[in-house]
Amino acid sequence: MAMKLDEDEGITMSQPKMTDVAKLAGVSPTTVSRVINRRGYLSAKTINKVEAAMHQLNYRPNTVARQLQSQKTMTIGVLVPTVANPFFGELTFQLEHYLFNAGFKVLVGNAENDIGKERRYLQQLLARQVDGLVIATHNHQQQIPEYQNANLPIVSIDRYLRATIPNVSSDNYAGGRLATEELIRRGAVHIIHTDSVERFNKRDYLRQQAYQDVMREHGLTPVTYKIDFNSRPDRLQAFFNRIFDEHPEVDAFFTSNDMDAIQLLQVARQRGIAVPDQLQVIGYDGVPTTTQIVPELSTIVQPLDEMAKTAVDLLQREIRGDQVAGSHKLPVKLRVSGSLR
Amino acid sequence: MAMKLDEDEGITMSQPKMTDVAKLAGVSPTTVSRVINRRGYLSAKTINKVEAAMHQLNYRPNTVARQLQSQKTMTIGVLVPTVANPFFGELTFQLEHYLFNAGFKVLVGNAENDIGKERRYLQQLLARQVDGLVIATHNHQQQIPEYQNANLPIVSIDRYLRATIPNVSSDNYAGGRLATEELIRRGAVHIIHTDSVERFNKRDYLRQQAYQDVMREHGLTPVTYKIDFNSRPDRLQAFFNRIFDEHPEVDAFFTSNDMDAIQLLQVARQRGIAVPDQLQVIGYDGVPTTTQIVPELSTIVQPLDEMAKTAVDLLQREIRGDQVAGSHKLPVKLRVSGSLR
Known part of the structure; x- marks a missing residue:
């Protein structure tokens, strides 16, 4: 004994x-x-x-895994910058649709590009409230230590958090290539790319990288300007006016999101620049609401429905205890409309 | 003994x-x-x-009130038709902002104009999940018995549920008057009003009633057309095309929401009708995102920030056990832009 x-x-x-x-x-x-x-x-x-x-x-803690099992909240936390933005409104809607069908309720948090608010949310949620998280915020993950030691199923959307957290995105590199190649095919030479400053990590730079690769492959000079995501209209208008002043030769834009492209179309109209004859524009996102409001905008359409479905599937597998990780890229398509010649 | x-x-x-x-x-x-x-x-x-x-x-159940007190979830359920709509995206964002500051988490449900989904949500939430509810859905409350006997703090937005549930809205009657009077002041005579079919109860008809009152006060004939809220673009376009066919004399529209007004502007453009010279348009809502995308739209601006703040205040008072009821109307203002002469 x-x-x-x-x-x-x-x-x-x-x-x-x-x-x-x-x-x-x-x-x-x-x-x-x-x-x-x-x-x-x-x-x-x-x-x-x-x-x-x-x-x-x-x-x-294998023995307590069973305890956790028995005290499921059947609740998933979804963190976005703000549901007031059409992209994140649509994403939240689609996530809730699939999560509801899978039996989950959805706690929504608007991080409002505020690291403090995102951390307070995470601490609350990690402490006791949810079975898993979907993270689609833009704050810098290195300033948010909770992501590094979270002992909880997480899926991130369009953002890298750490190696063991699966990431769902549209195929940003393919989207950047598709947009730039299409503009060149339609005769544009002086193509400028605008992107968000908050895109910190390599995965998020893929649209920009694809743009630069395609430009160089065609012997053209890439020019990228950056501005804060979700900037107010007056800042965005000043931003595009500055680009037109500094690059009067510009004949096309590939913008990193549709809200920026829409402001650009307004600035072009104010300056008397004819779209698409003098200026061609391709945006990125293709959210149904935005397309309904500005049908003339050509854009790279992200498959938000499929992205939400994939994120919910991955999260359910994590909750069941499967090891899932890696980058899950979904195919994009080009929506051709009035802003292309 | x-x-x-x-x-x-x-x-x-x-x-x-x-x-x-x-x-x-x-x-x-x-x-x-x-x-x-x-x-x-x-x-x-x-x-x-x-x-x-x-x-x-x-x-x-006075004795159990204390039990309830001790098992607060610090969670509020918010039910909207869909957060993908800019109005409900902004409303949800503002509600979450004030609820977060008050220490609450927010469960969001998209009823998707589906009575069954709204009832399943309510049953879940009523059973055990939340300290209170904010209801901003459009489904017919008479088909949802849960609202009649819910023993839980509820605030409704822009919708009547029952006498004891406080209702927060913009001053719909004042908004309807303001829009109609402004169009008449700017020379319009054949003004058509479009409204949503789902607005079931008297409170929701106030925009239409104000329009009709003002028209009659000026000896003009009111004409109201109705269409489902959140209709797809092709249905909305067919709807406005039919109105132009049936009323070629129309020189102004007052629409019940901005998404409809935006589709109307597109139809007018397709038909070669010049805005504002031949046709003036005033919408309703004035959500920042929509105004950013379509700055030329004149509209009645609902104070969504104040409406959310008021709803959260009322809900907190209900949770503390205060009796609050009645209709809380917040003042609107007119945003004058390019769609007015």
């Missing part, structure tokens, strides 16, 4: 216990249990310490 | 107990408790029976 106990302790050495995590983190085992079970109010600092200790010891 | 018991029973006759409710409803006292405390899964039929019995006996 004593022999048996020693053997068990031998196993325990390689399979750390909750008390080992508690000791290393400098908290009580109850606190460790609360972190694992997302129970009660916990500070971000405590969650970080405990999750760092779990990580260091390679502690796997 | 027997005397004392009789006295207690005498009091019980006028102050009904949970067992009396259970007996009348034909369910167990535990079920009554679960209905009152919104615990566990309950069918709509059970909730209806128990709440009808509580109502009939005038049973007031």
Whole structure:
């Protein structure tokens, strides 16, 4: 019997216990249990310490996985910059549609490009509220440590958070190529690309990279301007007026989103520049509401319906305990309309 | 002692107990408790029976109010037709902004003009999930019995649910007057009003009623056409084409929302009708996103920010146990732009 106990302790050495995590983190085992079970109010600092200790010891709370299973909230948190933007309104609508059909309720948070608000949301949600998260915000993930140690199913949309979090996006590189090649095919030579400043990481630069690759392949000079996502109309108008002043030769634009393209069309009209004869424009997004309001805009259409469906499928697989990761790129298409010759 | 018991029973006759409710409803006292405390899964039929019995006996679950107090979810359900519509996207954004500041999370449901989906949402939410509801859907409340016996704080936006539920709206009558008077002042005579079919109750007809009153005050003939809210662009275009065919004399439109006004501007352009020289247009809503995309549209601006703030204030007062009811109308203003002479 004593022999048996020693053997068990031998196993325990390689399979750390909750008390080992508690000791290393400098908290009580109850606190460790609360972190694992997302129970009660916990500070971000405590969650970080405990999750760092779990990580260091390679502690796997298998026994509590079953507990988690039994206390599912059947709620998913969706974080976007703002549902007032047509793109994120449509994305949230589509996500809610598929999540509702899968039996989930949806907590929506507008991060409002405010890192503090995004972190407060994450801390709340991570602590006890949801079975999983869909993240479509624009804030810099390196300033949000919660993403690095979140012990929760997450899917990100159009954004890289960390290697183990699956990312769903439209095929941004293909979209950038499609737009630029189409403008060249239709006779444009001085094509300018506008993009958002907040796009921090390599994946998000793919539209720009594709634009630059295609321009260089055709012996043309790429010119990219950047502006904050969701800038107010007066700032956007000043931005495009500056580009026209600095590049009077411009004969086409590929903009990183449709809201920017729409402001550009207004500036062109104010300046008496005829679209499409003097200036051709291709945007990016192709949200139904925007297309309904500005049907003349040619654009790269993101398959938002399919992106939402894919994100919900991936999240459900994560919740079931499957390992899913990697980049899930969905095909885009070009919508040809009045802003192309 | 027997005397004392009789006295207690005498009091019980006028102050009904949970067992009396259970007996009348034909369910167990535990079920009554679960209905009152919104615990566990309950069918709509059970909730209806128990709440009808509580109502009939005038049973007031004072003792359980404290229990409810202690199990607050700090979550509010927001039901809209779809957040993909710019008006409801902006409303949801503003509601979430004020609710977040008040410490609440927001569950968003898109009813998608589907009575079944709205009822499934309500049953879930009423059963156990939220401290209160903000309802901004368009479905017919008489087909949704959950609103008649919901024992939960509710605020409705721009819609009448029942006498005890406070309603927040822009001043629809003043908005209708303002639009119609402005068109007449600017020389229009053949002014047509378009409205949504789904606006069922008197409060929602106020824009139309104001239009008709102003027209008659000026000796003009009111003409109102109706179409489903959130109709697809092709249906909206056919709708406006029919109006132009049937009323070639039309020189102005007052539309019940901006999305309709935007489709109207497109149809006018297709038909070669010059705006504002031949046709003046005033919409309704004035959401920032829409105004950014179509700055030439004149419109009645609803104070969505103030409406959301008011709704959140009222809801918090209801949650604290205050009696709040009635219609809370917020002032509108006219945005004058290119679609007016």
